[in-house]
Amino acid sequence: MTQLARSAHPKQSGTVDGGYSQEFLTFTLGGEEYAIDILKVQEIRGYDAVTGIAHSPPFIKGVINLRGIIVPIVDLRIKFGVGVVDYTPFTVTIILNVGGRVVGIVVDAVSDVLSLDPAQLCEPPEFASSLDTRYIQSLGSIDDRMLIVVDIEKLMLSADMALVENPLH
Template identity: 65%
Template sequence: MELNREDGSGEEFLAFTLGHEEYGIDILKVQEIRGYETVTRIANAPPFIKGVINLRGIIVPIVDLRIKFQLESVEYNQYTVVIILNLTDRVVGIVVDGVSDVLTLQSQQIRPAPEFAGALDTQYIRGLGAIDERMLILMDIEQLLRAPDMALVESAEMA
């Protein structure tokens, strides 16, 4: 995946937190940011698929990335947000602990994802963004949501 832009303007990422880590996703995939609301549960769905919401007539599956990434404590409070993503062929919501800001990263600020000898799956990590003292884990959110264990997201949309 190409990280460089020809015009030198950089790439914009929406920064959000999961536990103690800060992540970034391509701002162009973000449709809107909403507060967490009650979802309609789907029978036999894995725990990280919270259910679906009706967003202006579109049924949107909601995935809690905190549960997906096995964070120790997952609580829903006034800071919990849902990032509604508009991907190539579907709309999906992801639950995160909070959203901080939109950051523009130049290609020299983006480092390749580190290699871990089989201990950690890094295929969903585009790279690491360095902004002053901050380190942002840049996710390929579309790749993550198309993973085989997320197949229920597609079937949830058709329900």
């Protein structure tokens, strides 16, 4: 288990157009690189077996006991329909604290922590109605890398996830 180190005073604007840089944890799913707000991350762990829950959606892998807290584990590869679901030594679980709830997400690998300025973030393009983009906060560009910035709190607290009683709409 590895505890995620954070600076004492992270620079963050909280919005795409706030003027300050914002720190993101980047990770891979399939062949794409994603990013989430570093302030939502509690820790990063290697992937361990989970206890399955009957009649749960396929993307809910089950639960783990994390120091006395029962944590639901969501496989984002299944939820987003990207890549082959193959658990390797690089597969990790990112433990998040969203909306006062602790949840875990399974990803292919964690890349790094990046600071992005508002100029490096742009709104996602409009797509046909068949593509669900409501959880894409923005697209980030750094050097030759394109990052899909996910609004992880909106995703985890949505009715689709069925993780909370009063989901965000």
